[in-house]
Amino acid sequence: MSPGVALQHVVPQKLLSRIVMAATRWRLRPWKDLLIRAIARLYGVDLSEAASTDLADYPHFNAFFTRALKPGARPLDADPAAVLMPADGHISQCGKIDGDRILQAKGHDYTAAALLGDASAAESFHDGVFATVYLSPRDYHRVHLPLAGRLRETRHVPGRLFSVSPRTVDEVPGLFARNERLVCLFDTDHGRLAVVLVGAMLVSGVETVWGGVEIPPYARAMAVRDFRGVAPAVDLPRGGELGRFNMGSTVVVLLPRGFRLDPGLRAGQPVRMGQRLGVIPGAA
Numbered sequence: 001m002s003p004g005v006a007l008q009h010v011v012p013q014k015l016l017s018r019i020v021m022a023a024t025r026w027r028l029r030p031w032k033d034l035l036i037r038a039i040a041r042l043y044g045v046d047l048s049e050a051a052s053t054d055l056a057d058y059p060h061f062n063a064f065f066t067r068a069l070k071p072g073a074r075p076l077d078a079d080p081a082a083v084l085m086p087a088d089g090h091i092s093q094c095g096k097i098d099g100d101r102i103l104q105a106k107g108h109d110y111t112a113a114a115l116l117g118d119a120s121a122a123e124s125f126h127d128g129v130f131a132t133v134y135l136s137p138r139d140y141h142r143v144h145l146p147l148a149g150r151l152r153e154t155r156h157v158p159g160r161l162f163s164v165s166p167r168t169v170d171e172v173p174g175l176f177a178r179n180e181r182l183v184c185l186f187d188t189d190h191g192r193l194a195v196v197l198v199g200a201m202l203v204s205g206v207e208t209v210w211g212g213v214e215i216p217p218y219a220r221a222m223a224v225r226d227f228r229g230v231a232p233a234v235d236l237p238r239g240g241e242l243g244r245f246n247m248g249s250t251v252v253v254l255l256p257r258g259f260r261l262d263p264g265l266r267a268g269q270p271v272r273m274g275q276r277l278g279v280i281p282g283a284a
Contacts, residue, residue, distance in 0.1 A: 005171045013161035013201045014218055020202045021216070024061040024247065035061040043138035049073045062205075066141050066244045074140070074274040076239040081283035082276045083259065084146045084239055085131075086195060087251050088139040091269045092169060094131040094261055097254070102130050105170045112254060114177035115196060117157040117222055121185060124192035125254040129261050131277055132176070133251045134164060142244045143251055144273050147280070149186030149193055151210065151227045151234035157181050158219035164200040164250040176252055182206045182214050184242065190280045194254035195242060205246025210234045213246075239274060253277070 026032065033055050040047060047053050051068040058064040076084060093103045100111045100122055112122035135141060159180040162172050169175055180199040185192060197206045199215055206215040211225075227234055236242060258281030265277070 001171055002167065005168050008162050008168065008172075008201065011201075017161055017202055018216070020247070021062075021205060024065065027060050029056075032058065032061045032064075036064045039065075039137055043136065045138050049140070062246050065137075065247060066207075068142070069140060074272060076274040077276045079276070079279075081279050083255065083278040083280060084144065085133070085271050085273055085275045085277045086146050086242070086253055087133050087135055087141075087143050087273050089133040089135040089251075089271060091265055091267055091271055092132040092134045092166070092250065093267050094265050095129065097125055097128045097130050100126060102252075102254075104132075104173075104175060108170075108173050108175075110174040110177040114174065115181075115252065115254075116183050116185075116194060117155050118183075121153075121155075121183075121194070124256055125194065126257065128254060128256045129259050129278065130255070131253045131261065131265070133253075133271060134166070134169075135245060135249060135251070140273065141247075142273075143195065143197060143242045145186070145193075145195070145236045145238060145240050145242050146253055146255075146277055147186075147188045147190065147193055148238040148240075149188040149236060151236070152185045152187050152192075153183075153227060154185070154208075154211070154214075154225045155183040156214060156219045156223040157183060158221060159199075161199055161201040163202075164198060176250065180215060180218055182208070182243075184208070186236075191256040191258070194252075196252040196254070197243060197245065198250040198252060200249045202247065206243060206249075207246060208243035209236075209241055214243075258282075 113119040261278040
């Protein structure tokens with residue numbers, strides 16, 4: 001195990017994340033402008049895509065980090081049979097779910113039941129397909145729905161806050177099923193859909209369009225919210241915004257058997273929200 005990964009096992013992950021959260025919400029203009037310019041320069045952020053390129057419009061660094069884009073900056077695949085990529089980033093892994101097992105990295109996998117925090121929910125995805133998208137600091141940090149759907153349930157699963165950088169993913173077994181995360185289950189016209197927003201050290205904030213800030217607080221026990229029968233129902237369109245990472249992290253999408261991923265997708269490939277992730281069952 002590399003020294004950096006070994007250190008993550010002993011540092012106070014959640015305390016460090018709280019400190020970073022406070023620092024990225026500090027409204028002192030010289031501080032927040034310095035952070036925005038430094039991150040934009042360091043990671044090559046394309047500011048021309050942002051809805052506003054004026055730093056004065058962002059009250060703190062996190063507002064910039066979760067910035068909206070200009071209309072049309074992320075066109076949706078025009079094929080109505082296309083399942084959409086949920087976020088900008090890089091494909092960490094993608095492919096078939098082997099029974100209940102999902103590939104994390106070479107030599108490491110984990111179960112859908114462990115990821116979702118519920119064995120019965122995982123049954124919908126037996127022998128289905130998955131895609132894991134890693135968001136780096138340069139990426140657009142809002143998450144969108146791959147298919148039109150109605151929110152069925154959310155599950156806030158307690159856990160650690162290991163980094164989700166490629167090196168850590170390669171070295172920490174079952175990382176995505178160990179980190180704190182928000183599981184979002186949707187019912188669609190083509191079956192169940194899971195979108196899992198995985199927290200990470202220093203970048204552990206998760207927010208949804210229906211509930212506001214979901215993480216933190218960090219969970220001490222599983223917290224389940226059932227949205228069936230709730231009025232009004234939470235219906236989101238294909239490509240509609242689902243939530244955002246306050247800082248960055250990873251999204252895991254699970255789809256049932258019958259869905260097919262785009263054959264051109266490969267681990268390490270850069271992707272953009274709205275491009276084709278796959279196709280619905282029965283599509284040519």
